[in-house]
Amino acid sequence: MGDIIDGKRVASDINAQTKIEVETLKKRGIVPTLVVVIVGEDNASKIYVRNKHRKAVQLGINSVVRQLPAETTQDELLAVIAEYNQDPTVHALMVQSPLPAQIDEPAITRAISPVKDVDGFHPINVGKLLTNAQLNFPVSCTPKGIMSMLRAYNVPLEGAHAVIVGRSNIVGRPMAALLLNANATVTIVHHHSGDLSQYTKTADILVVATGIAHLIKRGDVKPGATVIDVGMDRDENGKLTGDVDFDGVKDVAGLITPVPGGVGPMTIATLLQQTVELAKWSD
Numbered sequence: 001m002g003d004i005i006d007g008k009r010v011a012s013d014i015n016a017q018t019k020i021e022v023e024t025l026k027k028r029g030i031v032p033t034l035v036v037v038i039v040g041e042d043n044a045s046k047i048y049v050r051n052k053h054r055k056a057v058q059l060g061i062n063s064v065v066r067q068l069p070a071e072t073t074q075d076e077l078l079a080v081i082a083e084y085n086q087d088p089t090v091h092a093l094m095v096q097s098p099l100p101a102q103i104d105e106p107a108i109t110r111a112i113s114p115v116k117d118v119d120g121f122h123p124i125n126v127g128k129l130l131t132n133a134q135l136n137f138p139v140s141c142t143p144k145g146i147m148s149m150l151r152a153y154n155v156p157l158e159g160a161h162a163v164i165v166g167r168s169n170i171v172g173r174p175m176a177a178l179l180l181n182a183n184a185t186v187t188i189v190h191h192h193s194g195d196l197s198q199y200t201k202t203a204d205i206l207v208v209a210t211g212i213a214h215l216i217k218r219g220d221v222k223p224g225a226t227v228i229d230v231g232m233d234r235d236e237n238g239k240l241t242g243d244v245d246f247d248g249v250k251d252v253a254g255l256i257t258p259v260p261g262g263v264g265p266m267t268i269a270t271l272l273q274q275t276v277e278l279a280k281w282s283d
């Protein structure tokens with residue numbers, strides 16, 4: 001037991017496919033274009049945005065990073081979004097999270113055109129996901145990337161019990177909808193659920209997205225389960241670690257994602273995959 005899911009390898013396979021699709025689109029005169037808006041100087045966000053830009057350029061995507069000052073007002077940010085919503089050369093638009101306190105983040109999410117919403121956060125796209133609409137629409141990149149990873153490792157989904165720890169709009173809720181749409185039996189647990197272990201121990205697939213370092217320990221996991229760690233936390237030495245105690249859990253899990261090198265690379269690969277899909281769908 002204890003096979004490690006290699007997110008970098010699956011991401012690299014997806015990126016290779018994206019590169020081919022970019023070339024095909026370019027032959028038809030379409031240059032897939034992604035705009036990432038970043039407000040302020042959050043260090044981690046700057047690194048993620050730089051990584052997205054570098055990878056996008058490698059794949060032939062036209063990538064634009066729009067850096068705005070930390071003092072940007074709500075109206076100024078809305079004006080920048082309106083500019084890209086109206087620009088027919090832009091296929092994919094996102095605003096990096098977190099945003100400074102003066103910005104009303106849900107209002108920004110609603111302002112992005114649903115057909116350019118590469119994050120899949122707009123309520124129209126969330127509604128399509130929740131109703132399992134058989135249409136083309138974008139989905140939040142981290143959970144969509146997790147689904148690609150589960151499929152790449154042939155993890156059975158139909159009838160599996162999936163337990164999701166955390167109910168965020170970016171990960172927990174869309175993850176639940178995707179697994180439900182794949183015919184899994186889904187349980188979501190969160191701060192108010194009481195003893196988490198009674199639920200997590202019943203999971204065939206356990207997805208943990210809480211931001212609490214090493215919340216999930218060996219005794220919380222059913223032997224043979226697939227464990228997906230979305231956490232990006234810092235340990236007492238400042239080292240990047242996950243929400244799962246990897247060393248304790250790896251021998252009891254059937255499959256487990258590491259941090260780093262698991263879910264993170266899938267988020268970026270899925271963002272670029274989805275940029276190309278939006279460019280195709282807009283045609």
Ligand SMILES: Nc1nc2c(c(=O)[nH]1)N[C@@H](CN(C=O)c1ccc(C(=O)N[C@@H](CCC(=O)O)C(=O)O)cc1)CN2
Pocket residue numbers: 048094095096097098119141142170232240259260261262263264265267268
């Ligand atoms: N508008 C959005 N904001 C944020 C999202 C998002 O999907 N949309 N997700 C995260 C940040 N994020 C992408 O934006 C992201 C974070 C981390 C990684 C990643 O590759 N992590 C590496 C480790 C990197 C490190 O060493 O720090 C890994 O896990 O291997 C990719 C994307 C929040 N904001």
Ligand SMILES: [Mg+2]
Pocket residue numbers: 166167168190191210
């Ligand atoms: Mg929560």
